[in-house]
Amino acid sequence: MNPALALYAGSIIILVWGVAHIIPTRAVVAGFEPLTRDNRLVLTQEWVAEGLTLAFIGALGLLVTATAGPQALGAVVVYRASAAMLVVLAVWTAIMGGRTAAVPFKLCPVVKSVAAALFVVGSLL
Numbered sequence: 001m002n003p004a005l006a007l008y009a010g011s012i013i014i015l016v017w018g019v020a021h022i023i024p025t026r027a028v029v030a031g032f033e034p035l036t037r038d039n040r041l042v043l044t045q046e047w048v049a050e051g052l053t054l055a056f057i058g059a060l061g062l063l064v065t066a067t068a069g070p071q072a073l074g075a076v077v078v079y080r081a082s083a084a085m086l087v088v089l090a091v092w093t094a095i096m097g098g099r100t101a102a103v104p105f106k107l108c109p110v111v112k113s114v115a116a117a118l119f120v121v122g123s124l125l
Contacts, residue, residue: 003070003125007061007079010118014086015058017111021051050089054112057082061119070122079123086116 025047029040061082068075090112097105 001121001125003122004065006118006122006125007065007070010115010122011058011061011065013058013111013118014054014115015062017108017115018051018054018056018058021054022048025051053085053089057085058115070125076123079119083116083119083123086112086119090116 025044028047029035029043032039032043035043060078064072064075064078070076070079090109093105093112094109098109100106
C-alpha cells in the first residue's frame with residue numbers, strides 16, 4: 001500500500017466525520033430538551049468542539065502529507081500523535097456513547113479507529 005494513500009484516506013475520513021459531526025448540532029441539542037440555557041450552551045460547545053477537533057486532525061494530516069511528505073520525521077510524529085488521540089476519543093466514545101441506542105454513537109468509535117489505523121499504517125510504510 002502506498003503510505004500517502006493511507007494517510008490521505010485517514011485524513012479525509014476523519015475530516016469528513018468531524019464536519020458531519022458539526023452539521024446536526026442543533027438537532028442533537030434539541031433531542032436533549034428540556035435544558036437550561038447554560039446546559040444548552042455547554043452541550044453545543046462540547047458537541048462542536050469534538051467535531052472541530054476531528055476536522056482539525058484530518059486537516060492537519062492532509063497538510064502535513066501534502067507539504068512535508070509521509071516520510072518526514074515531523075510528519076510521522078503528527079500521524080502517530082493524531083492516531084493516539086483518535087484512539088483515546090474512540091475509547092471514550094465507546095464507553096459513554098456506545099451504551100446509547102443511537103447508531104452514530106456506535107459507529108463513531110469504528111470511524112475513529114479506522115482513521116487511526118490508517119495513520120499508523122501510513123507512518124510505518
